[in-house]
Structures are given as structure tokens and as C-alpha cells.
Amino acid sequence: MPGMLLAMHGETMLYEVAIATEVLGATGYDFTVATSDGRPHPWLAGKPTASYAALAGAGAPDTVVVPSTEDLEGDPDPRLCEALRTAHGRGARVAALCTGSFVLAAAGLLDGRTATTHWMHAEALSRRFPAVRVRADVLFTDEGDVLTSAGKTAALDLCLHLVRTDLGAAVANQVARRLVVPSLRAGGQAQFIVPPALPRGSRGLAPALEWARAHLDQPLTVADLAGRAGLSPRQLARRMHTEFQTGPLEWLHRQRVMRAQEMLERTDAGMEQIAARCGLGSAATLRRHFARVLGVTPTAYRASFGGISGG
Numbered sequence: 001m002p003g004m005l006l007a008m009h010g011e012t013m014l015y016e017v018a019i020a021t022e023v024l025g026a027t028g029y030d031f032t033v034a035t036s037d038g039r040p041h042p043w044l045a046g047k048p049t050a051s052y053a054a055l056a057g058a059g060a061p062d063t064v065v066v067p068s069t070e071d072l073e074g075d076p077d078p079r080l081c082e083a084l085r086t087a088h089g090r091g092a093r094v095a096a097l098c099t100g101s102f103v104l105a106a107a108g109l110l111d112g113r114t115a116t117t118h119w120m121h122a123e124a125l126s127r128r129f130p131a132v133r134v135r136a137d138v139l140f141t142d143e144g145d146v147l148t149s150a151g152k153t154a155a156l157d158l159c160l161h162l163v164r165t166d167l168g169a170a171v172a173n174q175v176a177r178r179l180v181v182p183s184l185r186a187g188g189q190a191q192f193i194v195p196p197a198l199p200r201g202s203r204g205l206a207p208a209l210e211w212a213r214a215h216l217d218q219p220l221t222v223a224d225l226a227g228r229a230g231l232s233p234r235q236l237a238r239r240m241h242t243e244f245q246t247g248p249l250e251w252l253h254r255q256r257v258m259r260a261q262e263m264l265e266r267t268d269a270g271m272e273q274i275a276a277r278c279g280l281g282s283a284a285t286l287r288r289h290f291a292r293v294l295g296v297t298p299t300a301y302r303a304s305f306g307g308i309s310g311g
Helices: 014-024 078-089 100-106 119-128 154-167 169-179 206-214 222-229 233-244 248-266 271-278 283-294 298-305
Strands: 003-007 030-035 049-051 063-066 093-096 140-142 146-149
Touching (some): 003 014, 003 078, 014 154, 014 169, 063 078, 063 100, 078 093, 078 100, 093 100, 100 119, 140 154, 154 169, 206 222, 206 248, 222 248, 248 283, 248 298, 271 283, 283 298
Parallel strands (some): 030 049, 063 093, 093 146
Antiparallel strands (some): 140 146
């Protein structure tokens, strides 16, 4: 069976460790835990354990998985970084769960690559490691020999993806049924990101944007929004690209999709009614924009999140 090594480190977090152990450690892989000194980790005392040197020595694993870390500003153990580089250089596949991406980035394994992490920490990853192409809008990335996952339960998606890739869909489906989770959420599905507050310095735009949010059921145009802000459409576009990294029309579409998310979570309204109240016109238009922004259908979103606010 393929060799799978879970590389523990000083600031690792239990949740992603449990996911990796439950999915990868009980699926038929030759599963080993690596610690800095080779002593069993207290969370995984019953698992075969080796030192970081096992990542690159004789009989090195096919895949090394790095779980999440709580320390996003400090430098990881240099012995681990060196072992990861050596293992990858000898052909091992490396995967990071959630903020484990910071460890791979510190080892230089994400330079020039597309990677993800929990959306709350994507900006920090991009700031600390500018050579990494950070995406905060996907569940996981797979570049063949380097993989990363988004936050928390997206680690489960990546682990199931590894199982599916290595052992086949039937095994992955069996694991998913045992865990009572969806067998497949494609990596391109968007993380369900909490929208940020208006950035500092946007006071001039804030009244116009709040007005637009209150009138999403109306056929708003960029010209309407610009007029409300006291700007020309071109000036508004420049301001929004500077402060929001998006254009006015895309901003409006995203606000409408977010309103649809709220209604899908809190109400049992039909798709046509939701589309009308969000200013998207028809259920077909709602489905098209919803899938483009979030990567899932409104029906699938409601199945996952409907009723979370008691509606």
C-alpha cells in the first residue's frame, strides 16, 4: 500500500490531525506519524512513529501530510522544513491541511504555486510569502505533487481526494459513508466566506453601498450607484478596484448572491421568489450567478446550510 506520513509539529491543531488520522490512518495506507524526536505524540500514541529523518531516508513515504498550525507568524522547525524539501525533491507528494500551508510555504515548497488556506488567514499567507499565489475561494488545490486545503472541514475534502486519487472512488465513497459526509465536493467549490466589513477609508462610498444593499430587489445599474456616490462611473470603478479589488457590477452581483445565501439559510422561499427579492430576475439567473460565485447550486447550498438561523 502507498506510504502515508503525518508530520506533527510544535503548534499543530487537533481537529485536522483527527481528520487525517481518521481518513488516512484507517484506510489501508502504510500510515506513520513523524515527530521531531521520533517519540510517539500523545494524541497518536498508538500509531507507528518515526523522526523527521524518515521523510527523506530509505523507505520514505509516498505522501507527507502537514496538519494545521496555530503559529502563523513564527518559523516552523527548520528540521521539518529541510526534511519536507528533501522528501519532495526525492519524489514525495506533500499536502498541507488548513494553515499547514504556512509550513509548506516556509519550506519554499509553495513558491510559484497556487495554494489555499483558511480564508481568514489567506491575506496573512500572501503577505508573509508573496511568491505564493494564494486563492481564498476554493476548498483545496492540487498541483500533482503539492496540495493544500482550505480551513477546517475542507481538510476532510482534501483527505478524501487523496484516497480517491490513490485507492479509487469506491474506497473514498466507503470512507465517506462511514463518516456520514459527502463523498465529493470538488476542489473548485468556493469556501463559504463571511463578507468583510467596509474597509477603512471607504466612508465616502459607504452610504452609497449601504443604499444599494437596501435596494437589491430593484434593477440597479453602475450609473445608479455612481450617482448615489456623487462620482462618475469611471471614478466609481477606480475607487472600488482600489478599496474592494473588484468592479461595481461584480460587487452588485456578489451582494445579490449573498442576499440569496441568507434567504436560502433562513427561509423556505422558492427560487423564483428569492431571485426576485435579490434582483436577479429569474431562478435561472439566480442559479447561474450563484454557481459562478460559490461553485454550487442554490439547492445544494440550502441542503447544507438551510435552517442554520432557525428559519
